Amino acid sequence: MSVILTAHTSATASPRDRAGHWRALVSGTFVPLDVIVHEDASPVGTITSRQLGRLRIAEVEAGPQTVSRSRRRISQGGAEFLTVTLQHRGTARLTQDGRQALVGPGGFTLADEGRPYLREHREHFRFTAFRLPKAALGVTDDELRTVTGTAFDGGSATAGLVAAYLKQLAAQPADLDPGTAHRLALTAADLLAALVHERGGLPARQLPEGTRSMLARVEDYVLRHLGEPDLSPARIAHANHISVRYLHKLFHTQGTTVSRWVQRQRLERCRRELSRPARAAPTISGVAARWGFVSTSHFSRSFRAAYGMSPREWQAMT
Structure with a gap:
């Protein structure tokens, strides 16, 4: 699949409609989600996204808000995906599978879109999200549970390698040929699978x-x-x-x-x-x-x- 670059901003909506417009942008880029904006005057948010093989890459910048994935939203679609979020500015708290992960700039988290979760941003933030089919990793749901709701900050060699590769991947030009894009996306899936397997057994x-x-x-x-x-x-x-x-x-x-x-x-x-x-x-x-x-x-x-x-x-x- 060719790389497609799209940019969206809530600035095109009137101040009164901006929060609703932003909710639609978020769900349209990722999966059906509930979004609560925490500022009275809804801030302008931007999302720049592109497709790299089976991997969707989206850079998001906005103000304080809470994003949740309920069972009702899961039933509306997207349960087959995994989302990896690499934090650049601000902190975020991810709650999933009975665990809470607080992540700051340079760290990342993994969220299984097939199960409920809550992601809280209490300050202005910027992150890059990578959405890919869970099947691309070749791991079971039980194995995936070992890494959801967990913050990774490069403390282990594998997590550091994943963070560095994802950062480089997001910086790739938007005119990659489909074959190259496909191979790069597969490598991202392989690295994430290695991270899951590292958590699942004794190294x-x-x-x-x-x-x-x-x-x-x-x-x-x-x-x-x-x-x-x-x-x-x-x-x-x-x-x-x-x-x-x-x-x-x-x-x-x-x-x-x-x-x-x-x-x-x-x-x-x-x-x-x-x-x-x-x-x-x-x-x-x-x-x-x-x-x-x-x-x-x-x-x-x-x-x-x-x-x-x-x-x-x-x-x-x-």
């Missing part, structure tokens, strides 16, 4: 050296044989001269099972192949067979369970 660097080495060897073996349908835990353990019980213990340290990890890797590669532009798009059955799924129907069920949509629906979003 490999914290494991004993011997365990870390064995886990890396096993994962390498799996990735080299991923397209083979008979890639079972017994075969993986035998090939690496360990017991099946020890194999399961290795993956337990990462908060998953070996079978789930294998399926996730297969689905991720299928998802990437199905993201190719329409002229180069492969068949769903061909992708399923190439990555070790025994039948197209099994692949389709697994894909929907992981990403909340069918392979054909995912292809149609490209």
